Amino acid sequence: MEGSEAIQENLRNIYGLEKGELAFDRICPILESFPAKEKEKREYFSEKDIVLITYGDSLQDSDTAPLDTLIGFACKKLKNIFSTIHILPFYPYSSDDGFSVIDFFAVNPELGTWDDIKKLGNHFDLMFDFVLNHISSKSEWFIQYLAGEKGFEDLAIEVNPSTDLSRVTRPRSLPLLTEYQKKSGESVWVWTTFSADQIDLNFKSIHVLEKMVKVLLHYVENGVRIIRMDAIAYLWKEAGTSCIHLKQAHEMVKLFRSIFNLLAPDVMNLTETNVPHDENIRYFGNGKDEAQMVYNFTLPPLLLYTFVKETTSILSRWAKSLVLESLDNTFFNFTASHDGIGVRPLEGILPAGEIDDLIDIVKKNGGQTSYKQNTDGSESPYELNITYVDAMWRNLGKTDEYHAKRFLASQSIMLSLPGVPAIYIHSLLGSRNWLAGVKQTRRARSINREKLNIQDVFKALEDNNSFRSQVFFPYMTLIAIRKDQPAFHPNASFEVLDIHEKVFALKRSAKEQTLISLTNVSGASQTITLMEKDTPEKRDLVSGRMIFTQEILLAPYQYLWIQV
Template identity: 45%
Template sequence: MFKNQIREKVTLLYGQEQAGQICESILTLVEKWQGKTPAYQPWVDQTSSYLITYGDSISQQGQAPLATLKTFADKHLKGVLSNIHILPMFPYTSDDGFSVVDYRAVDSDLGDWSDLNALAENFDLMYDCVINHISQSSDWFQGYLTGEEAYQDYFIVSDPALDHSSVTRPRAFPVLTPFQKADGETVHIWTTFSPDQIDINFKSPKVLLESIDILLMYAANGGRSIRLDAIGFIWKVLGSSCIHLPQTHEIIKLWRIILDHTAKGCLLITETNVPHQENISYFGNADEAHMVYQFPLPPLTLHAFLSQDSRVLTKWAEGLTLEAAANLQAASKTTYFNFLASHDGIGVRPTEGILKDSDRSMMCREVERKGGRVNYKNNSDGSQSPYELNINYLSALTEPADSTQQKAAKFLAAQSLLLSFIGVPAVYYHSLLGSENDIQGMQESGINRRINREKLDLSVLETELMEEGSLRNIICTELTRLLRIRSSQAAFSPQSKQQVLNLSCGLFALIRGEDEDTVTYVMNLTEQPQQASLLYSGYDLVSGRKLNSEFTLEAYQFVWLKHH
């Protein structure tokens, strides 16, 4: 069965003639890694949650940053968050880690594989597989330029005179970059994201085999989850959009077959910052990604808070619930990877077909007013449109003049939505720690995304977290408390049902679970008190109070109402 599944996918991708040899090579890799993967839990539940962080987000002089991360996580996060997503921890040359020099090595500035194994003692880990592109300084690309035979089909050469206008452009860079080979020949190489991020040619079976070996290595070294970065772009056909092509989906399905067989419990998570229907196509028929990033959630939540109006968010969530009932609940091994903030900005494209242009323009104005930046993408007609909002999520939600208590209330209200929504929640380290815009870091680097990537000193951070009444203290204390409550309630399992309630434009509400394991979530996303009217009374898990079926929520207050 397993061999037949592999054969089918390989034949679809590379043809009958090459299939036999490729399948033999894949089975050799499977044998190499068989039995070397830790005993991962078979699936996720209400206790599953992720911290998103760089390997050196928190540092301490004289200690490897990955060891410092373990020190912090063991003290503050054990029993609170089950998984830690370490953003690319490999040697790199640009894009804060996303131009990888060597997929199989840990950046020596962070530590080594032993540090990751130590971190994995108390947490499941998630690794990035940045397999669409590799640094131009990598051995692979340098070998290509110097004429090494092994790498001559690893990259994509194209003629700049051909029409590339239909190619999806996520950033404002040319699709091709000229390079000179050692023999003097000038070649134009496909570079979707930047001149330092050289796209890899998956039409080469050797590249496919490299990717399988890398994925299995990650799974064997503590990578319970593997994030497939920018995965929608891995197959190119000139004249097409070069995103979400059928071959891309078939490759992910092949990886899934291999991982399910060789590294049971290892999860594939696709990162595709695109409109919603395109994004969820990576569920396949429950045979592709285990989880997909819930990209509309960050911008739609921000829009609801900025407009003080939940109607768009509620309507979208209603549609999502129907979709979940039809597609996800029947498949016990697929769900959403929910987040509000991340190392990247807040994607705008996922709101296409959901928000009006005027709504997006409002959000852009608000972000810029609050010190953030707006990144634009090039369109095929020569125009530009907003692609990403670069701002710290807390700073985006709040006003600079707000009091500490007001900032905390607004931000925790948004985080409560993240923790309540169907799927698995992922909390960015700056969200957990109550950080705000790092304007200095953005300006000094000239990189807009650095506004939300500030590196923190452990001793300074610990002092700030201990300061009673500080923003860091309030948010970290309360958010960890909410995460503990959440993990105790079966209603918040990704497999639990979700029903969206349409109460009023100032409230957002969900019912999670059924029968005795039912929790109703109601959140006031406005600065004015709001009346809530339900069909039942209950016990509020957040405040510890009993509530009647009708109650008032103060500004940015929320409840988790456990039904009597």
């Protein structure tokens, strides 16, 4: 197949020479049958790229299917502001709010249809989850595996329960192996990294690889622009190792990148690896061969720490490290998602005692902490379960307006950093902790997964005094301003300015424009001095006001984007 040399090399690196050639022979017909997209790819990303993260049913209406409700809201409120919508797993599922997939090829009928997905794609770029590490125990694939049907015999990873797996990195405090009975009556123990219902797929099997390549290309055929590679770090298993970040996992990312380069060069890989920063950025590879984007997992907890402690010193030091060598790479910047605020990415950045302080704040603000099991049997904090809005609450007898201002200040920093911003729908709408949901599901992560009635949302947005309104409209204004600034292009240069301990300052520069972003992370007014003496007249893009002095007074939690 013309242009497939990189794919062949990837497969040899994963499976060895002989098995790699066999794997290529098996997937080649799949690739050849795919209707290749235009070879001329567009720019991967620009300052105009803003992603909304949402479940297909985060917004609900009694009269319409959830996806149709989402389309209506997005077209009415978000069009020409947001460029991309990430619909969290919209496939039939059995648990984990969509991440235990029953059928990779189908849309959950409770949400809508593929036609709805395509309709949304007529107005926005689309981002899908490629849940490639595991599949539901209720899936037809796993049922066929248990029945011993041809092509499914090696779907799961069977392990002798006496095998020493003590070195395996555990993201959860749940058993690593789960016992199932085959149709033949044989009992087997299979690898289940995340839960007993989520069966890890055996990528050592070429049958599995074939199936998942078909899934990937099915998503491309249905209009995906960004592929989120869920839990990719855990993909490859070898007893006696940590089973995280193994060479084959990286090679698998390279394989999918090579397939996109050949068949859909405008589609991007985004790796989801909630791990310490240095491990996370390795998924950029050499800058050209792995992911175009990685989640900036350190940002959410470190930003929270910055506002809790009212000091920018650690954030500023870390932000200076965000330099990337390749213009094909950037960070996927976010503060909230459907999951909690991961704390593992703070390892090596904050001492354990400081992380404990965050845990205390989250508890005071109505949240919880989830723990993972370590190789020595102990447990350590894994994520903080709270809406980011309520994580930014400060009980000083202040008003909702003050709370909204503090939250929006945190978002101004996220929006100014180099990368593509991604905003969770509950952050955009100013959602508070869904404590009733936690009680109802008995799952801590439900706290920021509330299903909202769209009519209630519209009503709240029409009320200028509502908290949702106080968050949504200033946030949308900020995003609208950002997307028109060349200096916020992901590849625009940046410089962290150490001008005040309580003010995060960032200089962004493109050929056409230079901006300085200033954010007061404290509850007190701060005075700073800008040394941009060559430009006596400066304009704050947020307020539209001119600034004629070098000395600037920032109110509590005020943020400015100054064009110089």
